[in-house]
Amino acid sequence: MEQIIDIVLLAFMVVTAIAMIRLRNLFAVVMLSGIFSLLSAAMFVVLDAVDVAFTEAAVGAGISTVLMLGTLALTFRDERPATRADWPAMLVVTVTGAALIYGTLDMPRFGDPDAPIHQHVAPRYIVDSPREVGPPNMVTSVLASYRGYDTLGETTVIFTAGIGVMVLLGSVTRRRRRARPTTPATPAAPAPPEGRP
Amino acid sequence: MNHHSVLRTMTKLLMPPIMLFALYVQFHGDYGPGGGFQAGVIFAVAFILFALIFGPVRARRVAPAWVTTPLTAIGVLLYAGVGVVSLLLGGEFLNYDVLAHDPHHGQHLGILLVELGVGITVWAVMVSIFMAFVERGAAAHADGILDGTPDGTPDDREDGHA
């Protein structure tokens, strides 16, 4: 049963992804990307990664959809039809994909308990974390305690990205630019095609 | 958006449960799925919902920039501070065993504080990012930058009136 759900959900994801590539209306693409995130969240539940599913549902289907809609409000709703031939890209993608699929033939089969990934540190986390750290949720123990350095780094990345967005779009930059007189910095610089403030 | 009374009422009704659920996810992360990352995002969603319905001006009154901007850094500092404290108490950086008399209590306390730091940073960053986009949009409309666009997306979002 789980296998059937797995197959169906993944097939849905492929269909959604292809629809996202083919559609030119970016509004529809963003809506589909929300669906795509939700499908992957369901997929994570099927694969027993509940914490990840939770995060994906909140972040992928919630915040990134809203952010992309915000971007569309500031840019354009439609993508221009392609002007150049896309067969070179198709060729590159097909060759890369074929090579990667050839590579998967050596991968351990799905759900195999003897796969190398389950042999190294995972038994330590599963067996010892309730005794060494305490919380019943192993993901929390690994996230905050065993791999605390990692998480500190990730939090710093989020902080940095947030600062970057604030610098790029923030009101500080705008106010300074508006206060300056409208004469361009270099007289020779060409006027932009439309609408620089 | 004065006439959308259903949306406005539902937002007011939904905000407290969303925030309560975020706090539950934050502090129950040790026992079930959840933790600082998810809680921060869910807490931010409550504010984003508010900003979508009531506009950026009122949203900024609820979460002003002087609150959200410093909090992005305070979360990271809280996280790193726990590490420094454990260093000063004689353990390694981010070794929570030394934070209390009993290693288990120490771990519990350490994880709680660290997750809180993560939650604060994620919340503040998500709200700041969203508000940056929305305020940019409002300013661009005021400047007439976006007049050339063939179609406006839900414009009343950026109006900022309640």
Next chain:
Amino acid sequence: MLETVLGLYNYWIVIILMMAGFYTVIARGNLAKKVIGLNIFQTSMFLMYITMGAVESGTAPIVAEGATLYTNPLPSVLILTAIVVGVATTALGLALAVRIREAYGTLEEDDLRVLEDRQDTLRDTAATQDGEQPVSP
């Protein structure tokens, strides 16, 4: 044969999704669409990690009565943080797209290239004129 296909099905779908994202990034000229392509690519990577961590008839990695076989918690931890970092970096990319649109009035790569070329030539000619100006008076 069927066992191989079922055992590797998840990985193959992951690769198809990854290539779909890759194709969007290299073949589409619209910058917003490129960011969306990167998102598809990213999600496929998440799926790959979680697929590797899954264990047949295992349960979610939360200690429970009667459960002995748990899925691997490590991929969950890595991907959980990666999702939130992913949205933060996506926001950064979208912010760059917004600024590009404000500065150039377009998000299409081809137009941007033409505009950049034109600006470069204008700047070059302006620079040569500036260089001559001090000589003439």
